[in-house]
Amino acid sequence: MFLYQKTLQFPVRVDSTNPALAELILEQLGGADGEMSAGMRYLTQRYYMPLPEARALLTDIGTEELSHWEMIATIVWKLVEHATDEQIKNTPYVQHYVNHGRNPFPHNAAGVPFTASYFNAKSDPIADLHEDMAAEQKARATYEHLIRMSNDHGVNQALSFLREREIVHFQRFGEMLDRVQDYMYSKHRKHDYDFDYNRIRSEQDRYKKY
Numbered sequence: 443m444f445l446y447q448k449t450l451q452f453p454v455r456v457d458s459t460n461p462a463l464a465e466l467i468l469e470q471l472g473g474a475d476g477e478m479s480a481g482m483r484y485l486t487q488r489y490y491m492p493l494p495e496a497r498a499l500l501t502d503i504g505t506e507e508l509s510h511w512e513m514i515a516t517i518v519w520k521l522v523e524h525a526t527d528e529q530i531k532n533t534p535y536v537q538h539y540v541n542h543g544r545n546p547f548p549h550n551a552a553g554v555p556f557t558a559s560y561f562n563a564k565s566d567p568i569a570d571l572h573e574d575m576a577a578e579q580k581a582r583a584t585y586e587h588l589i590r591m592s593n594d595h596g597v598n599q600a601l602s603f604l605r606e607r608e609i610v611h612f613q614r615f616g617e618m619l620d621r622v623q624d625y626m627y628s629k630h631r632k633h634d635y636d637f638d639y640n641r642i643r644s645e646q647d648r649y650k651k652y
């Protein structure tokens with residue numbers, strides 16, 4: 443169950459009207475490494491995690507990503523809310539405008555609509571947690587690219603907050619990967635899985651020397 447709190451996780455201040463910047467920031471609304479992709483990834487992967495704390499972590503971070511999606515949508519909205527037709531014309535945002543008006547709609551900076559093929563759930567906790575760690579680093583890199591392209595101080599404060607959260611999530615997923623691997627390789631694990639993890643462990647040990 444989700445409970446909605448009527449505040450943003452971090453206050454969003456936007457100092458300019460800037461449709462071109464809005465179009466770039468849509469990358470994090472509906473792009474491959476954006477917030478919708480992250481939220482959907484973790485909230486679907488959590489079911490197969492072998493430890494309750496791993497399921498809880500994916501639930502917590504997946505939910506937080508939805509609140510980040512809300513922050514991104516708010517930034518995009520505020521950047522175009524008061525834009526005149528003249529300010530919209532001759533910017534890349536005009537293509538978004540003819541289809542969606544000023545509504546933030548999940549597509550990437552090039553206008554490609556969001557697709558679930560941006561993430562996966564493999565029923566393999568090791569594969570999934572590695573995907574999650576890579577996704578956090580890619581999201582961090584995207585925020586850094588966006589901050590370099592933006593001259594709006596308020597927008598950059600919100601983007602810097604979101605960038606920092608990606609680093610925290612990467613750390614948490616890394617710690618959980620260690621715990622999940624320890625559990626799956628231990629004799630005490632309570633479940634059977636679709637893969638033989640003891641075989642994976644012995645193969646990993648074998649390849650350590652190469």
Ligand SMILES: [Fe+2]
Pocket residue numbers: 480507578581607608611
């Ligand atoms: Fe994240």
